Amino acid sequence: MSTARRRPGRRGADAGNRGKILAAAAKRFTELGFRATTIRGVAADAGVDPALVHYFFGTKEQLFAQAMALPLDPGAVVEEMLAPGVDGVGRRLAARLLQVLDETAPANPVLALIRSATAHESAATMLREFLTAAVLNRITAALDVDRAELRAALCASQVVGLIVAREVVGLPALRTTDRAVLAGIYGDTLQRYLTEPL
Amino acid sequence: MSTARRRPGRRGADAGNRGKILAAAAKRFTELGFRATTIRGVAADAGVDPALVHYFFGTKEQLFAQAMALPLDPGAVVEEMLAPGVDGVGRRLAARLLQVLDETAPANPVLALIRSATAHESAATMLREFLTAAVLNRITAALDVDRAELRAALCASQVVGLIVAREVVGLPALRTTDRAVLAGIYGDTLQRYLTEPL
DNA sequence: AGCAGAACTCTACGGCTGCTGAAATCTTGG
DNA sequence: CCAAGATTTCAGCAGCCGTAGAGTTCTGCT
Numbered sequence: 001m002s003t004a005r006r007r008p009g010r011r012g013a014d015a016g017n018r019g020k021i022l023a024a025a026a027k028r029f030t031e032l033g034f035r036a037t038t039i040r041g042v043a044a045d046a047g048v049d050p051a052l053v054h055y056f057f058g059t060k061e062q063l064f065a066q067a068m069a070l071p072l073d074p075g076a077v078v079e080e081m082l083a084p085g086v087d088g089v090g091r092r093l094a095a096r097l098l099q100v101l102d103e104t105a106p107a108n109p110v111l112a113l114i115r116s117a118t119a120h121e122s123a124a125t126m127l128r129e130f131l132t133a134a135v136l137n138r139i140t141a142a143l144d145v146d147r148a149e150l151r152a153a154l155c156a157s158q159v160v161g162l163i164v165a166r167e168v169v170g171l172p173a174l175r176t177t178d179r180a181v182l183a184g185i186y187g188d189t190l191q192r193y194l195t196e197p198l
Numbered sequence: 199m200s201t202a203r204r205r206p207g208r209r210g211a212d213a214g215n216r217g218k219i220l221a222a223a224a225k226r227f228t229e230l231g232f233r234a235t236t237i238r239g240v241a242a243d244a245g246v247d248p249a250l251v252h253y254f255f256g257t258k259e260q261l262f263a264q265a266m267a268l269p270l271d272p273g274a275v276v277e278e279m280l281a282p283g284v285d286g287v288g289r290r291l292a293a294r295l296l297q298v299l300d301e302t303a304p305a306n307p308v309l310a311l312i313r314s315a316t317a318h319e320s321a322a323t324m325l326r327e328f329l330t331a332a333v334l335n336r337i338t339a340a341l342d343v344d345r346a347e348l349r350a351a352l353c354a355s356q357v358v359g360l361i362v363a364r365e366v367v368g369l370p371a372l373r374t375t376d377r378a379v380l381a382g383i384y385g386d387t388l389q390r391y392l393t394e395p396l
Numbered sequence: 397a398g399c400a401g402a403a404c405t406c407t408a409c410g411g412c413t414g415c416t417g418a419a420a421t422c423t424t425g426g
Numbered sequence: 427c428c429a430a431g432a433t434t435t436c437a438g439c440a441g442c443c444g445t446a447g448a449g450t451t452c453t454g455c456t
Contacts (some may be wrong), residue, residue: 161359207421
């Protein structure tokens with residue numbers, strides 16, 4: 001039994017294999033990071049020959065860039081955080097982050113970048129640019145405070161730490177404690193990093 | 199030229215290859231994490247045949263455990279943090295952490311565990327136990343506060359975040375800002391997590 | 397209808413990995 | 427001084443990996 005090999009050649013009009021590959025790649029990259037993700041594994045998830053992955057997306061690095069590009073679109077979130085004004089922006093950030101962590105666990109794209117940044121320099125760069133330029137610098141710029149870059153970095157360090165401590169290290173207290181309580185605690189920290197005198 | 203292969207057989211009485219292998223393994227594990235470290239690479243650093251690594255330490259996982267066990271001995275540090283009393287314990291923790299990060303960069307053992315925890319479950323467990331049981335729980339226990347486990351986890355999240363943001367992501371502001379300033383900011387956060395009402 | 401090209405699979409190459417068994421060499425105890 | 431044991435290298439197995447090239451089948455245009 002078993003192999004049941006499929007014949008080569010073009011499939012039906014809307015095979016959608018390109019999309020399946022992209023989805024499978026995003027999933028595996030987010031859960032395993034760059035290095036531990038294999039083209040063969042992605043292809044297996046998508047029900048496709050590994051060579052097809054290469055045919056559509058080129059090298060593994062190009063696949064990574066394309067699979068990770070889509071899930072990261074923080075523009076709308078930033079607007080939403082800033083809309084109600086400066087007061088409580090830290091709290092809103094923390095609450096939103098915890099919500100997203102719960103909803104997307106364990107396949108959070110930022111977590112994917114963190115995992116990959118370990119062994120893959122370009123992922124570290126993607127993550128650095130995403131954290132600062134795409135999210136936090138926008139917030140600090142809108143708040144018009146001094147030492148904006150430092151404030152953004154402080155926030156990033158607490159955000160990253162929360163993600164890693166919860167999802168990678170798996171500290172139990174961060175999983176069991178009520179989300180609203182955590183949002184309050186971390187919100188105070190972020191608010192201080194953003195607007196209080198340093 | 200080159201190969202200049204060495205003949206097999208026992209070396210001089212105090213070849214010390216076992217120690218060389220252990221040191222090379224610790225270095226590579228700390229800089230690259232578990233997965234990206236190869237036995238062959240460790241052997242090359244130690245100037246030794248890869249098979250000798252297996253002869254001394256068994257599997258790669260056993261080598262990891264033995265190479266990482268030594269650098270993590272936080273007992274004395276904890277005593278030192280608590281000695282002057284509760285006031286300013288957060289500040290002392292932050293200052294000490296930043297100092298150690300500077301001195302050991304980029305080969306910090308905790309960073310090694312973080313890198314490895316990505317792809318290696320036992321490293322995640324080691325890190326979790328090290329962070330909570332070996333360090334932070336001792337502090338919270340000595341402070342006699344409520345919600346000790348949560349407080350320890352909060353501190354761990356900020357500590358881990360600082361390490362990752364600085365050493366893995368490489369946020370510039372965290373490298374250029376004066377160490378004392380950072381120690382003050384993070385010290386306040388840790389102090390709040392440890393002793394303030396939540 | 398016919399043809400260009402897109403989609404798809406097969407096979408395979410070269411390289412790297414952890415790990416093993418055997419042989420070679422040295423040290424040490426008797 | 428010789429046997430037993432410790433250390434060290436060699437050679438290689440089996441298994442992954444990313445990637446390339448050639449061949450097969452289907453779609454869409456004319």
